[in-house]
Amino acid sequence: MANFDKDTGLSDAELDSLLQHASIPLPHNDFEERLLAKLTLAPIPNNVIAFPSRKKTSLWLASLPLAASLVLGVWLGANGTAAEFLPFTTESVSQNDTALLGAQSTDELDFLTEDNVS
């Protein structure tokens, strides 16, 4: 069904028919020759930015702290405690507490209840 415009009365088909008579421009015959001649004058594009190569960090240098950390972890794991590296140890604190309570060892604390302490 033709789509008529209310004001002009032109249908789509009529408009298409008119558009077929629009100009069909063509470039000049020497278009290609002139363009290709311009290519000879065009500078080679220099759009590649040469970044300086990054300094390669030595693999050994990077692995040193990792190795040290690993050795420390193994040593601490084997020794079972890091008490020697602390300013005061949990062991000394517990010994002080047992001394105050009159206990000989931490094992004796098992017999102490809150009622006994108070």
Add this chain to the structure above:
Amino acid sequence: MPEAVLMIDRPLTPQNANWQTATDAALLAASAERNQQAFAVLVQRYHVPVYRVAWRLNGGHADTDDIAQETFLKLWNNPGQLREAAALKGWLMRVASNLVMDRYRRKPMLELEHAEDVADAAMSAPAMIDQSYVTKMIDAAIASLPDRQKLALALVHFEHMTNIAAAAAMEISVDALESLLARARRGLKEKLGPSGRQLLATLATQGE
């Protein structure tokens, strides 16, 4: 240090049969390596539609030739801008239309015909006889459309691109393209007005 320029040691016209049958992708790849014969084949394939779109957009201004050439020079100078060879035609159309619009912003162009001529419904019979006049009237009506509508019309109607390809070339959605086309057609109907019927009648009497 002076800029290096290409030294040509072979004829520039594409004589190589291999390039003539090569795909756009192969031609682009060769052009990226500064192969002028391959590039010449690309120019041969697409310079007419590029020229037509530029002509349609700037209303037949004398700059059309320069714009079409500049479009191809952009491709030559920076082939890496184009990601897919399948999008070559659309890319060229987009570059050409952008160049036209950039120039139009810088300096107003002289249209083929004045807009008031298009709206003039009371044309004399002798004036209507000339078919070239009919063509000029239609060209002027198209030229008076807004740029985006003109471009959509040029791509779809005159270059026979699909809506999807035209939308991709214009970097808009298909819906937006269809909207532009609808507005362009409505605008043309309004601009041609009653004279559109007269133009059709003239064409009919001339053996259409």
